Amino acid sequence: MTRVEQLRDLETAKQVAALLEAENARLHQRLEALVAEVARLKGEDAQAHLQLELTQLKEQLALMQQRLFGASSEKRGDRPHKPPRAKPQKGHGPKAQLELKVQEVLLPLDEADRVCGLCGSGLHAWEGQTEDCEEITVVERSFLLRRVKRQKYRCGQGCAPVTAPAPPRLLPGGRYSVDFAVHVALMKYGFHLPLARQERLYAREGLTVEAQTLWDQLEALARHLQKSYEALLAEVFTSPLIHADETHWLLLDKGPGTKWYAWTVASPDTVFHRIYPSRSGATARTVLGDYEGVVLVDGYAAYQTATKSGPDGPCPATLAFCWAHVRRKFFEAQQFAPACKEVLDLIGELYAVEADLPGWYALEGEERQAALAHRLAVRQQKSAPLTQRIRDWAHAQRALPGSAFRKAIEYMLNLWAGLTVFLTQPQVPLDNNHVERQLRDMVIGRKNHYGSKSKRGTEVAALFYSLIETARLRGEDPGHYLRRAALAAIENPGTVTLPKPQS
Secondary structure, eight states: OOOGGGOOOHHHHHHHHHHHHHHHHHHHHHHHHHHHHHHHHHTSOHHHHHHHHHHHHHHHHHHHHHHHHSOSOOOOTTSOOOOOOSSOOOSOOOOOOTTSOOOOOOOOOOGGGOBOTTTOOBOOOOTTOOOOOOOOOOOOOOOOOOOOOOOEEOOTTOOOOEEOOOOOOSSTTOSSOHHHHHHHHIIIIISOOOHHHHHHHHHHTTOOOOHHHHHHHHHHHHHHHHHHHHHHHHHHHTSSEEEEEEEEEEEOSSTTOEEEEEEEEEETTEEEEEEESOOSHHHHHHHHTTOOSEEEEOSOHHHHHHTSOOTTOOOOOEEEEOHHHHHHHHHHHTTTOTTHHHHHHHHHHHHHHHHTSOOOTTOOHHHHHHHHHHHHHHIIIIIHHHHHHHHHHHHHOOOOTTSHHHHHHHHHHHTHHHHTGGGTOTTOOSOOHHHHHHHHHHHHHHHHHOEESSHHHHHHHHHHHHHHHHHHHTTOOHHHHHHHHHHHHHHSTTOOOOOOOOO
């Protein structure tokens, strides 16, 4: 039977949705009859039980429809609007193109048009006088077959001849340059263009190459960059704060594929991805290793399992939890429980306090310590009372068991110890949005090329996503970085080259 997430045809998906809607209505009717019968047999109030069940089902259906068809933004409509400008600007104006090469083109009149329209005499060029404008155009990319001739030299005394060194090669005797492999990697993992599409695109531009050949270049480039990739994890773990999250990834080795998971740990300027076949607590324990700082996560239980005693001992990390996930729960429940507005306003005040706090990661020495001390003092003064008000509000609420409102309250209170870590650990932000942004490229890539065809494919994907995103975080062009790191590793195998940190 075909799974819903495997459907690609829109009309088929519409038919399946209509069938599911009809089946849902039938099950509602059946549920009403069964609940009434159960309540009658137990001698309980059938109407009250039925109403509770139907309320929960309606909430679940509304939430599902919102997630499928609603806007993804969690912005609230009750915020004050900015006053309109007195004179609205038309358009956005031309942007400065400082990186583009400039080509000057002189457009003359045709010979037949060089006649004055008033007197009929001939027109002559007015030296130095032109009417100028700009236009941005495109020059199509071209591939070049470069024949490299290595000059040979001979000694006048008859000694052994000497040949100029060969250019760096990814593969012994390979035909494709390092620059070509870097370009293919950027197109796939930086701009999400699958290899099959690259094959068709390059054919249009005159290069005949198969997707398998493109993969061979990626795999060879990844082998040279392996040590640099592995060094990223140690870089992440040098930070006193890291973020962790995970998302699914398909291994397309047979049939519709097997669901694997991309696990990510990130410091403010470094990202490290790994792809594993499991989403278990044991895998989370492997991901966190012996890290002893603060790990900011969502409420997924695997991270809590990883920090508890087990066969391999507990991970020594301290867990902090994400306020954005708490806010999301109350935002979804607000349509059923208007009381959520109060807690959403309080959480908004927490974020308003954070907006005025200085950053700390880019600072060093006394400047960093001063920034952290300021963050701690402001949070103790302003954020601590707000969190207490939020907790008091939660304990004062009454909600139906199983309702979205009740689940949101329980979610927050169950994670309370980790949600308040930021009050005593000034380096901890309110939410885990940083790592979610670093997972975005993997999610877009997954939608475009669906996953990986082999276990080696998952390793190569994790490597390139990690290196490319870290280079972007540090302000270095990913293409320049990959080329620099690859050439260093080819010249001296095992060389570790990391993206340059922002100065």
